[in-house]
Amino acid sequence: MARKPAIAPLEYSRRWSLRSIFIAALVFLYAPIFVLIAFSFSESRRLINIQGFTFDWYGKALENSDLQLAFANSFTIAFLSTAISVVLGAMTALLLWRFRFPLKPVYEGVVVLPIVIPEICLGVALLAFFARIDWPQGLPWPLNLSQITVSHVAFSFPFVAMVVRARLANFNRELEEAAKDLGAGEWPAIRDVIVPHMKPGLIAGGLLAFTLSLDDFVITFFTSGPDTVTFPLKVYSMVRFSVTPEVNAASTILIVITVVLTALAMWLQGRSGKLPSMGH
Amino acid sequence: MESWRRNRLVFFLVGLPPTFWLVFFFLAPLTIIAAFSFGEKVGVIDIDITGTLDSYLRIFECVPVAGSEGCTQVYLTIFWKSLWEAGLTTFICILVGFPLALMIYFASPRWKPWLLLLIVLPFWTNLLIRTYALIVMLRGNGFINKGLEALWNGADWLTFGALGNFTPLEMMNTDFAVVFGMVYVFLPFTVLPLYAALERLDHSFIEASLDLGAGHLRAFWTVIVPLAMPGIASALIITFIPALGTFLQPDLLGGTDSSLIANVIERQFRSANDWPFGSALSLMLLYITFFVIALQAFFSRRRQQHGREV
Numbered sequence: 001m002a003r004k005p006a007i008a009p010l011e012y013s014r015r016w017s018l019r020s021i022f023i024a025a026l027v028f029l030y031a032p033i034f035v036l037i038a039f040s041f042s043e044s045r046r047l048i049n050i051q052g053f054t055f056d057w058y059g060k061a062l063e064n065s066d067l068q069l070a071f072a073n074s075f076t077i078a079f080l081s082t083a084i085s086v087v088l089g090a091m092t093a094l095l096l097w098r099f100r101f102p103l104k105p106v107y108e109g110v111v112v113l114p115i116v117i118p119e120i121c122l123g124v125a126l127l128a129f130f131a132r133i134d135w136p137q138g139l140p141w142p143l144n145l146s147q148i149t150v151s152h153v154a155f156s157f158p159f160v161a162m163v164v165r166a167r168l169a170n171f172n173r174e175l176e177e178a179a180k181d182l183g184a185g186e187w188p189a190i191r192d193v194i195v196p197h198m199k200p201g202l203i204a205g206g207l208l209a210f211t212l213s214l215d216d217f218v219i220t221f222f223t224s225g226p227d228t229v230t231f232p233l234k235v236y237s238m239v240r241f242s243v244t245p246e247v248n249a250a251s252t253i254l255i256v257i258t259v260v261l262t263a264l265a266m267w268l269q270g271r272s273g274k275l276p277s278m279g280h
Numbered sequence: 281m282e283s284w285r286r287n288r289l290v291f292f293l294v295g296l297p298p299t300f301w302l303v304f305f306f307l308a309p310l311t312i313i314a315a316f317s318f319g320e321k322v323g324v325i326d327i328d329i330t331g332t333l334d335s336y337l338r339i340f341e342c343v344p345v346a347g348s349e350g351c352t353q354v355y356l357t358i359f360w361k362s363l364w365e366a367g368l369t370t371f372i373c374i375l376v377g378f379p380l381a382l383m384i385y386f387a388s389p390r391w392k393p394w395l396l397l398l399i400v401l402p403f404w405t406n407l408l409i410r411t412y413a414l415i416v417m418l419r420g421n422g423f424i425n426k427g428l429e430a431l432w433n434g435a436d437w438l439t440f441g442a443l444g445n446f447t448p449l450e451m452m453n454t455d456f457a458v459v460f461g462m463v464y465v466f467l468p469f470t471v472l473p474l475y476a477a478l479e480r481l482d483h484s485f486i487e488a489s490l491d492l493g494a495g496h497l498r499a500f501w502t503v504i505v506p507l508a509m510p511g512i513a514s515a516l517i518i519t520f521i522p523a524l525g526t527f528l529q530p531d532l533l534g535g536t537d538s539s540l541i542a543n544v545i546e547r548q549f550r551s552a553n554d555w556p557f558g559s560a561l562s563l564m565l566l567y568i569t570f571f572v573i574a575l576q577a578f579f580s581r582r583r584q585q586h587g588r589e590v
Contacts, residue, residue, distance in 0.1 A: 012386040021379045022395070029402045029467065032413035035423055039416065047416050092298040099291055101284040111298075114306055117569060118525025120542040121562045124549050125309035128559065131325070132312055154305040157298065186290055215406045218527050222549065232408050239412050239532065251409040262404040266397075 033255070040248035047243055057249035067250055070234035076142050077230065078213040081152035085209040086202055088153065089160025093201075094194070096161070097168045112162070114155045123222035126151045130223065137225065144228050151223045152213040159212065160205035167201030168194075200268055207265035211258050310566075316559035327555055335560035355544065359564070362541040365455065366523035369462040373470035373519045374512065376463070381474035381511075382504075385481075396475065403468035411528045414461050418451040418533065425449060453535030461529035470519045477511020478504075510580060517576050521569055541565055 012018050043052035061067055092111060096104075114122065130147050138144070171194070179189045195202075217232040224233060231254060238247045284291040317336070319329040339359070342351035384395045402410065417423045425448040432446040451457050485507065489499040505512075527542035534540075539547075541561065548558025 012382060018379055018383045018386070021376075022383045025376060025380050025467070026398060028464070029399070031423070032417050032464070033402065033405060033410065035416055036409070036413040048421050088298045088301055091294045095291070095295045095298070098281065099284045099287075099295075100281050101291070110302060110307070114302075116521065116573065118521065118542070118565055120525050120527055120545055121313075121566050121569075122306075122309070124545060124558060124562050125313045126305070127549060128312045128316055128555060129305075129309035150305050153301065157301065161298075186287070190290075211404065215408075217406075217408045232406060235412070236408055239408075239415075243415065247412070251406070251412065255405050255409060258404055258406060259401065262401075 036248050037252050037255070039245050040252045042245055045244055047245065047248075057245040058253075060246050061249040061253070064246070066229070067231075067234055070229045070231045073145060073228060074214055074231040077145050077149050077152060078210050080142075080145070080149045081156055081213045082206050082209045084149075084153045085157040085160050086206045088157040089205055089209070090164050090195075090198060090202060092157065092161035093164035093168055093198070094190075097165055097171075111158050114158050115162075119155075119218040122151075122155060123219045126154070126219065127222040138227075144225065147223045147225075148220055148228060148230065151219050152209075152216060155216075155219065156209035156212050160202075160209050163205035163208060164198055164201040167198055171197050204265050204268045207261050207268070211261050211265070214254070214258060214261075313559040313562055316556050317563050319556045319559075321554060321556060324553070335556045336564075338557055339560060339564060355561070358539060358541055358544055362524055363568075365459055365462070365540065366520050366526075369459055369466060369523045370470075370516055370519045372459075372463050373467050374474075374515055377467060377470035377474055377515065378512075380471050381478055384471075384475050385478040399471050400468055407465060408528060410465055411461055411532050414457070414464060414533060415452065418457050418460065420448045420450065420452065422452075424451065452533065453538070455534065455538050457533040458529050458538050458540070461533045462523050462526060465526075465529065466519045466523055469522070470515045473514040473518055474508065474511045477508045477514075481507050509583065513576055513580060517572065520572060524568065525565055 038050050039047050040057055041053050041055070042050045043054045043056075044050075096108060096111070101107075126147075135147055136143075139146070175197075176189050176193050179193045180186075184192065215232065217236065220230050220233060221236075224230065229237075231250075235247060235250055235254075238244075238250070315329050316327055318331050318333070319327045320332055320334065322328045339355045340353060341355070343354050344351045380399060384392060384399070387395050415422075419425070428449065429446045432443060436443040436446075451460070481504065485503055486499055489503045490496075494502065525542050526540065527546060530538045530540045530543050531546075542565075545558050545561045545565070548554045548561065552558075
């Protein structure tokens with residue numbers, strides 16, 4: 001039998017102290033989520049003991065017409081805001097990467113501001129804004145989602161811009177020069193050389209924007225009307241009203257969707273050679 | 281990089297749409313609440329911008345306490361409480377997050393991305409759902425109390441019933457639950473910048489300090505912590521700012537007197553319908569945010585200059 005090699009001085013990760021802290025942290029982070037998922041299969045109506053096994057709550061959640069509408073709203077908003085965010089984000093990235101212009105540091109600061117400021121401030125500001133300019137109300141679906149969509153774009157496209165800019169940072173400008181030397185005009189050079197290089201960043205940024213929109217509660221809370229309930233808003237009102245495993249089933253569906261999308265985003269981002277630059 | 285003058289057409293075509301969006305759907309809304317904060321309510325929904333400072337003064341207003349001669353500065357107290365709870369959350373997150381970042385940093389290259397993913401994954405789960413998940417854990421008959429009860433009963437059995445019956449801890453609807461919820465939600469935020477800073481740190485620095493006779497703790501305090509300082513600074517910011525403006529944890533986990541600043545702002549814009557006051561509170565929160573960021577920029581610049589001198 002092979003003996004385990006002795007712990008080298010720097011192999012702190014093999015020391016029990018650090019390992020036990022790490023495992024305790026994982027329990028802390030995951031236990032509530034697993035308990036939440038486990039209750040979605042529980043037969044009991046009350047969330048005290050997990051009893052039996054049933055898919056009934058999923059059936060109930062999927063049949064709930066309010067939840068269906070909330071689901072449709074959330075996805076429509078997420079698709080629209082992602083499409084706009086990707087275009088605007090790519091433009092911002094291109095602008096900051098390519099050009100020198102007066103007050104550029106100020107502009108860069110303003111671009112990241114929507115990421116930095118507390119969500120509640122942006123939420124109430126947008127609420128006041130839409131009320132003040134008399135944004136049309138009571139439009140037919142999906143036009144009634146325009147307020148929420150516009151708001152989601154406002155905080156999503158800066159994220160896309162940062163991801164795409166990180167991707168552009170390792171672009172070899174000689175490729176563009178070569179294309180132009182070979183007779184490509186300005187637009188063909190952007191379309192055929194720069195955009196293909198951006199592509200992994202665009203996809204990863206798009207998926208990021210999609211999950212941000214799908215998950216957002218606070219800003220949606222302030223920019224939605226009575227007939228534009230999204231999935232997180234519906235879950236919130238269900239939690240406030242009464243806590244049943246139906247909420248857990250609905251939550252589990254959303255968790256699975258976000259985790260799948262995020263895994264996809266990280267995989268694509270990993271392929272493009274850079275982890276998502278959260279934090280800086 | 282080229283000057284914008286060399287290619288004006290591309291510059292404007294690429295620059296105008298995002299700038300338009302930023303101006304209309306970000307700067308204009310902020311300007312409107314800035315204006316509202318100097319306004320007065322006339323009628324149910326109309327606000328006159330009169331340039332009054334009343335809304336700001338109300339933040340410092342002292343409300344008389346019924347049945348006694350004293351008064352309390354209700355809103356200022358909530359500001360302090362928000363700052364204190366956000367600070368406490370940040371402190372706990374860094375204290376817990378640092379060992380986690382170290383664990384990932386020292387892990388073998390094969391394990392590293394997986395450990396990082398394990399920490400980051402909860403961060404991608406919906407914030408509302410994670411906060412809701414805590415309710416079932418923290419309740420009187422929740423899982424934490426059940427675990428404690430089992431431990432208690434075990435100890436009780438060992439000591440032949442000296443401990444008596446277990447009384448469940450009251451955790452829901454308290455400030456404890458709020459801070460617990462914030463740590464739970466923001467911990468992955470804290471670990472990322474800490475790990476990013478450690479990743480830039482060369483193992484040989486630590487080896488050198490150990491070779492030169494430093495113990496593990498001394499190597500930690502004199503080598504790892506100073507070199508990870510930029511990461512600690514950004515972890516501070518990235519945890520403190522969202523924690524300061526957090527809405528869901530006090531709303532769902534806290535009790536009636538657990539409100540933090542975001543909850544007061546929400547109330548002004550919804551049930552209390554006092555938009556000028558809500559705007560003034562939002563602006564105060566914004567100013568504090570900017571102040572914290574400016575402070576961090578100041579210290580990071582000073583650190584850089586200091587580093588150059590040495």
